[in-house]
Amino acid sequence: MTEQELLEAAAKAVVSADEDEAKAIATEAVKLGLDPLKVINEGFTPGMRDVGDLFERGTMFLPEVILASEAMVAAVAILEASLPEDQREKKAGTAVIGTIEGDVHDIGKGIVATLMRVYGFDVVDLGRDVPLDTFVEKVKETGAAIVGTSALMTTTMVGQKALEKMLKEAGIRDQVKTMVGGAVVTQYWADKIGADAYAENAQEAVQKALELVQG
Numbered sequence: 001m002t003e004q005e006l007l008e009a010a011a012k013a014v015v016s017a018d019e020d021e022a023k024a025i026a027t028e029a030v031k032l033g034l035d036p037l038k039v040i041n042e043g044f045t046p047g048m049r050d051v052g053d054l055f056e057r058g059t060m061f062l063p064e065v066i067l068a069s070e071a072m073v074a075a076v077a078i079l080e081a082s083l084p085e086d087q088r089e090k091k092a093g094t095a096v097i098g099t100i101e102g103d104v105h106d107i108g109k110g111i112v113a114t115l116m117r118v119y120g121f122d123v124v125d126l127g128r129d130v131p132l133d134t135f136v137e138k139v140k141e142t143g144a145a146i147v148g149t150s151a152l153m154t155t156t157m158v159g160q161k162a163l164e165k166m167l168k169e170a171g172i173r174d175q176v177k178t179m180v181g182g183a184v185v186t187q188y189w190a191d192k193i194g195a196d197a198y199a200e201n202a203q204e205a206v207q208k209a210l211e212l213v214q215g
């Protein structure tokens with residue numbers, strides 16, 4: 001199988017919610033020595049995007065979306081396990097990360113957290129459906145340099161705006177950099193709410209986070 005064929009097969013396995021096939025493709029990618037991030041970003045993730053489109057058009061239903069996401073999670077776990085361990089002597093800093101309250105989407109947030117660990121961040125992953133005050137408390141407790149939030153719904157992205165205000169009210173907004181992401185989030189939104197950075201994918205998240213901590 002060529003790399004291109006494998007990427008197409010990865011997307012197809014997610015759309016058809018075939019977990020065994022998705023795992024077999026991820027295993028094959030590792031065996032072939034392909035870049036795990038490329039396989040996630042250009043194979044499995046486009047498949048997930050197609051799932052979203054089919055769901056929106058009413059041709060795919062929630063139980064199938066759940067199975068498709070399970071297939072993606074299983075495949076991503078195999079690929080993430082093949083990422084190099086963080087071997088940096090100097091830590092990049094602490095990053096608190098999580099999905100905004102009311103939102104259970106956590107696949108993308110998980111990929112961002114894993115990659116930030118690989119690049120030397122001490123990541124405190126709060127999980128999904130995280131109350132806004134938990135973000136504030138964790139930033140205070142850990143002295144985190146970055147707080148990264150994920151929102152996949154128009155109803156939850158407003159939580160990112162509210163968090164900006166809560167960090168100001170807690171008197172710690174100038175001690176921490178904020179990064180926003182998730183399918184519905186854009187650079188425009190980040191600028192509008194005063195976030196320090198927007199990242200479209202996990203690689204960009206790491207790159208922006210490193211720029212933020214290095215000033």
Ligand code: HCB
Nearest residue numbers: 052103104105106107108148150153154181182183201202
């Ligand atoms: Co969900 N869902 N869903 N869903 N879902 C979306 C998000 C819709 C866009 C689908 C659609 O209508 N087209 C839609 C939201 C519409 C909107 O508000 N505009 C939607 C809806 C409506 C819902 C429910 C309300 C459906 C219902 O119950 N009727 C419900 C939500 C319940 C709730 O949260 N309270 C729901 C449920 C589900 C699941 C459980 C079936 C499943 C989630 C499983 C899980 O995450 N554990 C699910 C899924 C899988 C999706 C889609 C199909 C894929 C999301 C995904 O995982 N993408 C999604 C469609 C879509 O996104 N186009 C659909 C793949 C990852 C890798 O991409 O964008 O999350 P990502 O992450 C990237 C990137 O954004 C960035 O890096 C990541 C890696 O490259 N990034 C960050 C992410 N977070 C970052 C944070 C940072 O600081 C920086 C960068």
